[in-house]
Amino acid sequence: MNNFNIVVSFLRSVEEGNFSQAARCMGLTPAAVSKHVQQLESELGVRLVHRNTRALALTAVGEMYFQRMSNLYSELRQLEQDVRHHGSEVGGRLRLTLPNGIGRNYFLPVLNEFSQLHQSLKLELHFEDRIVDLVRDGYDAGIGDQLAKDSSFVAKALLPLQRLVFASPAYLTRSGTPQTLADLDGHDCIRVVSQNSGRLMPWEFNDNGVLRRVEVEGRLTVNDPFAACEAALQGAGLAMIGTVQAYPYLATRRLVPLLTDFAPPPRSIYFYYAHRRHLSLPVRLLQDFLMVRMQKSMPPIFGDGYRWPA
Structure with a gap:
């Protein structure tokens, strides 16, 4: 044409x-x-x-x-x-909801970068571990992996969220490296209690295409995946945590990924908003910024046959 x-x-x-x-x-x-x-x-x-x-x-x-x-x-x-x-100043207020752990530890520094680019824009960040109704609760947009079942939401995948077993080199030198799922028995496993349900988060693996849950034992239980990551860094045991939490420590090998052949498929962390039409300029700019910025800090995906976003 x-x-x-x-x-x-x-x-x-x-x-x-x-x-x-x-x-x-x-x-x-x-x-x-x-x-x-x-x-x-x-x-x-x-x-x-x-x-x-x-x-x-x-x-x-x-x-x-x-x-x-x-x-x-x-x-x-x-x-x-x-x-x-x-290139002009973008004013007004942008009210955003984020999950506690990933929001504070992973996205807060990124949002600060965005804020420095648009200093006339006021960011209002709410950290909460629940499914949020953007319209009812008065949010402009949200970041997270748990979305309300509302067909009017528009969701853009930002990052893969995959849970895998990690440990420090010091722990593996002391206790050995598990090669199979059966080898988890007898290891000191750091368990995480979900802040939403109050239940232990399961250790799940892809065993020849079948999702398999393995019961593990350990001396330490925490209610925050980032705390489990920190404990693993200190050599306290094996931790099944998200690659998002472990990502900063992979290049320096302060954490070692384990049982990668049994890695479960990843979910996605989304940037989402309620309506496509009449989207405000601050939300559009933030979406564009996040889509580009996240490509620079993309965690690896482990296991065969997976393509992100899911």
Whole structure:
């Protein structure tokens, strides 16, 4: 398609109901608008509208084309607006909900970077481990892996969330390295109690395509995965924690991933908001920032055959 103006003529003609009104809105003649639509039909090789002297009606394929092209054109206009305003000061308030552990330890530094870029924008961060109704609770957006079952939510995958067994080199030197799931028996395993349910978080593995739960024992139990990560760093035992928690210590081998052949498939951590249309500029800018920034600190995915986002 050589000229996007012919698409705009088609969209405006459908919205206004006839070529004459579309022409007045666009500052063109009805003949020019009609010619644009004919040119578009010729390029696509299909009839988009049925014409008469007073009005036009969409064909079936014209209806499909109009709906999808309207959405694309709306996104294009929004993109142009965002780019024009990107270098200017963005004000107002952005109210965001995040899970406690990952929110504080992983996303808070990233959000501070975003805040430094837009110093006129006020960030209001709420850390809470529950499923949040964004509209009811008055949030602009959220970050997390637990989403309310609401079809109006738009969710963008930011990071893989995969739980795996990790240990420090000092512990493995002292106690040995488990090679099979059966080897977990007799190891000192750091267990984590869920702050939501109050129950021990299970140790689950992918055993030849079957999700297998293994009962483990240990002297230390905590209610925070980041505390379990810290205990593992100190040599207290094996810890089944998220790769997000362990990621800062993998490159320096302060933590060693174990039983990677049995790694369960990852879930996703999302950036989500309630509605696609009329999305505020601060939310759009934050979404774009997070999608780019997270690529720079992406934890690895362990196991065969997995592709993220899930």
